[in-house]
Amino acid sequence: MWLQLLACAASEPSPVHFVRDGIVRGGQFTARQWAPGDVVDGMVAPRVAECVPLFSVGLGDASSHVRAGGEAPDTAIVFSPDERWLAIGTFDGLLLVVDAWTGALRGRAQWSEALIKRVAWSPDGSVLWIGEQSPDGFVYALRSADLAELGRFRLADELGGGEPPESGDLYARYALPGVYGLVADAEGAFVVGAHGWTDAAGIRHNRSRVWRLALGEGVGVTGAWPPEGPADAVFSGLALAADVLAVPVRRSAAGPAPEAIPVDGVALLDRALAPRATVSLSPLLPWFTSVFVGDGVAVSESTVWLGLGDGRVVAADRSTGEVQHTLPIGVPEPGMSLPLAATVGWVATSGSGAVAVTTRTVIPYGAASPELRPPRLHPAENAVVALAADGEERWRASFPHNLQGLVTSDRWVVVGAGGREADDRRDLFGALVLHPETGTLAAICPTPSPVFFRPAMSSDGRIALAEVPFRAAGGVAGEWRVTVMR
Secondary structure, three states, rough: OOOOOOOOOOOOOOEEEEEEEOOOEEEEEOOOOOOOOOOOEEEEOOOOEEEOEEEEOOOOOHHHHHHOOOOOOEEEEEEOOOOOOEEEEOOOOOOEEEEEEOOOOEEEOOOOOOOOOOOOEEEEEEEEEEEEEEOOOOOEEEEOOOEEEEEEEEEEHHHOOOEEEEEEOOOOHHHHOOOEEEEEEEEEEEEEEEEEEEOOOEEEEEEEEEEEEEOOOOOEEEEEEOOOOOOEEOOOOOOEEEEEEEEEEOOOOOOOOOOOOOEEEEEOOOOOOOOOHHHHHHOOOOOOOOOOOOOOOEOOOEEEEEEEOOOOOEEEEEEOOOOOEEEEOOOOOOOOOOOOOHHHHHHHHOOOEEEEEEEEEOOOOOOOOOOOOOOOOOOOOOOOEEEEOOOEEEEEEOOOEEEEEEOOOOOOEEEEEEEOOOOOOOOOEOOOOOOEOOEEEEEEEEOOOOOOOOOEEEEOOOEEEEOOOEEEEEEEOOEEEEEEOO
């Protein structure tokens, strides 16, 4: 799977042939017995396996965006169901479909005013669903073979639209209607749309809704929640498992919150978008006054797993919404003169339990100066924590990397490593591969640039990482590209 560590017995030299610069060259291969970390013939043997890059696909020049102070450019990467193809969607509206082994281009499409936020394949691989953030907030159904449009749905008709962002405005596009959750199945797609904006009078507004879309003669709506119309709230994600959809709900709008919507909680819906239950969450007082769940939501056979911005992991019954366990893996510790937390940014199922990833240390908003690097570190920052179905911690692994992003399988746990703010080290980018049963490091996948927080993994161990440029002394370093390793 990866470049494995092999202990070789000493033997006589044997010939080896390889190709370099188009010329077949030769030499002698002499095996030496070694263990990880040993010095053999003046060279240090590797301590852990290292991924081998298969190919990279350039995505354009994002250096001006990063140089102007913009965050890492959004990049969505998804393997097709048969794992033969890789779909890539970018923050400047580019969609690519490439061979997932070689990077050879199969299809390309471009939207001029859109940020592609979500990409999903139909189970048979024939349709690509694309969710954008733009003045219209379209959801497109494309034929995957040639990217011909099969139909579209416009979020702005219900959520309200917006004006195209002016050139140089780094954040205006994030005030446009967008797709914050997209899951495809054999019947169509589930879509979470959200729109939060501030009007000319300085008043904050929210609108969100969940739709069930079907593909026939175009794209049609077969269900929606709330049924009466968009909610005065922000639906920040979507997780689907079997017959349960989990939709995190928060709010930034002015005025009283709607009574029927579980603000600071999670709505549990069935596949017909009828409410099943609500997971109610309380703020972690006195440090936090609200609850935030973003990408930290996952659904297993019996449990909804939630990673909270205040450092908690919550496990709730997926049928009733009743909270079963609360694990304070990254919350502020008693006696801290300055409240520090390690946000649980990502959660994914693993067997009957789950794996959670914490981010770097943060100061709760309003506690002091949250934009500043804390004077000390939370002991749980940049950690991967495995949790059993009964809420017990199975293992924990901490790293010097800035962890961001998580994908799991029966065989591996893959965590991304992104940009750095506290130092200028460049040797801690890429991904880490861990054993799901023990948390031991199985392999490292180094990249020369930080990776975006949405890695992808195939069943045979190919790992797709979106590398992004970063601000460095003297300007911008790194490339914007997708690299596939194994």
